[in-house]
Amino acid sequence: MAYEMMFSALADPTRRAVFEMLADNPSPVCGIAARLPVSRPAVSQHLRVLSDAGLVSVRAEGTRRIYSVERDRLEELRRWIDGLWSDALGAFAEAAEREAKK
Amino acid sequence: MAYEMMFSALADPTRRAVFEMLADNPSPVCGIAARLPVSRPAVSQHLRVLSDAGLVSVRAEGTRRIYSVERDRLEELRRWIDGLWSDALGAFAEAAEREAKK
DNA sequence: GCTTACCGTAAGCAATGGCTTACGAAATGA
DNA sequence: TCATTTCGTAAGCCATTGCTTACGGTAAGC
Numbered sequence: 001m002a003y004e005m006m007f008s009a010l011a012d013p014t015r016r017a018v019f020e021m022l023a024d025n026p027s028p029v030c031g032i033a034a035r036l037p038v039s040r041p042a043v044s045q046h047l048r049v050l051s052d053a054g055l056v057s058v059r060a061e062g063t064r065r066i067y068s069v070e071r072d073r074l075e076e077l078r079r080w081i082d083g084l085w086s087d088a089l090g091a092f093a094e095a096a097e098r099e100a101k102k
Numbered sequence: 103m104a105y106e107m108m109f110s111a112l113a114d115p116t117r118r119a120v121f122e123m124l125a126d127n128p129s130p131v132c133g134i135a136a137r138l139p140v141s142r143p144a145v146s147q148h149l150r151v152l153s154d155a156g157l158v159s160v161r162a163e164g165t166r167r168i169y170s171v172e173r174d175r176l177e178e179l180r181r182w183i184d185g186l187w188s189d190a191l192g193a194f195a196e197a198a199e200r201e202a203k204k
Numbered sequence: 205g206c207t208t209a210c211c212g213t214a215a216g217c218a219a220t221g222g223c224t225t226a227c228g229a230a231a232t233g234a
Numbered sequence: 235t236c237a238t239t240t241c242g243t244a245a246g247c248c249a250t251t252g253c254t255t256a257c258g259g260t261a262a263g264c
Contacts, residue, residue, distance in 0.1 A: 004115065011113035012222075013106065023189040029241060042223055044242055063231045063240045069190045078183050081176050087125040088171045114252075131211060144253055146212055165210045165261045209262080220251075225244105232239075 002054060003080040006073065009053035014038060015046045019069065022056060026068035104156060105182045108175065111155035116140060117148045121171065124158060128170035 010016055014036065021032055029047065033040040047067055050056045054073050059066045112118055116138065123134055131149065135142040149169055152158045156175050161168045 004118075007109060007118070008113040011110040014222080016106075016109070020186065020189075023186045030239090038222090039224060040240090041225085041242080045222075048242085060231095063238095065241065069186070071187060071190045074183050074187050074190070078180055078187075081180050081183070084122065084125045084171070085173060085176050085180075087122075088173045088176070116252080132209085140252090141254060142210085143212080143255085147252075150212085162261095165208095167211065205264105207262105207264080209260105211260085212258090214257080215255090217254085218252095221249085223247085223249100225246090227242105227244080229242085230240090232237105234235100234237085 002073070003077055005053040006055060006077055009049050009055055012046070014042070015050060018043060018046050019050060019055060022067055022069045026059075026066050028061075028064040028066055030064075032067075104175070105179050107155040108157060108179055111151050111157055114148070116144070117152060120145060120148050121152060121157060124169055124171045128161075128168050130163075130166040130168055132166075134169075 010019065017036060018032055021027060021035065029043055030040060032047075033043040036043065047056060051058065055070055056067050057070050059068070112121065119138060120134055123129060123137065131145055132142060134149075135145040138145065149158060153160065157172055158169050159172050161170070
């Protein structure tokens with residue numbers, strides 16, 4: 001019941017870039033902004049969305065805030081995909097059976 | 103290099119509903135529109151986006167066009183997630199190692 | 205041939221979203 | 235105490251987007 005926000009969070013290219021950078025290794029906000037063609041506040045806003053979706057978490061370290069990815073959430077996303085996949089498989093089997101009856 | 107479109111395609115709730123209905127079983131456009139609170143042209147437009155992302159395919163049957171999900175693309179999406187997951191795992195192991203050195 | 209059912213596309217509109225600049229808050233170091 | 239660094243949020247702007255209505259086009263049934 002939460003992949004709903006994850007998809008819209010990961011829909012934006014810049015936000016996906018942020019997320020992939022965090023998957024490589026946890027970073028502070030300025031560290032991410034330095035490697036992207038957008039301003040630092042923009043990165044903050046993206047991190048807010050990712051955080052609301054539960055995809056990242058924060059840890060304070062001095063004046064810096066270190067963001068890192070939340071691996072468990074990726075697991076949820078994958079489960080949704082797996083569910084769809086088996087649904088589609090079932091529908092395919094049904095169709096094949098109907099075809100066989102003829 | 104194609105999950106880029108998939109995420110934005112699946113970001114919209116209505117479009118996800120369409121996609122999940124198609125995963126259950128292939129349907130014509132009017133069959134989908136009948137079960138959603140949006141107009142038929144809206145469904146057509148959503149199917150266009152899903153089609154551009156490669157997530158669904160069409161087959162003509164009389165005047166009807168039967169849409170069904172493309173399972174292989176879901177596989178691609180899952181691979182992207184798996185890639186991120188192992189990246190995050192690697193980063194975690196690295197951090198643990200740095201911590202152990204102290 | 206004519207009607208009917210099914211569908212895609214164009215045009216237009218209201219809402220959402222991503223970006224920037226500007227500002228204020230909190231922790232560090234001199 | 236004061237300056238610096240790092241960061242989040244507010245306001246505003248422009249582009250994108252999801253929806254509707256209106257239209258044209260194709261296949262089936264009488």
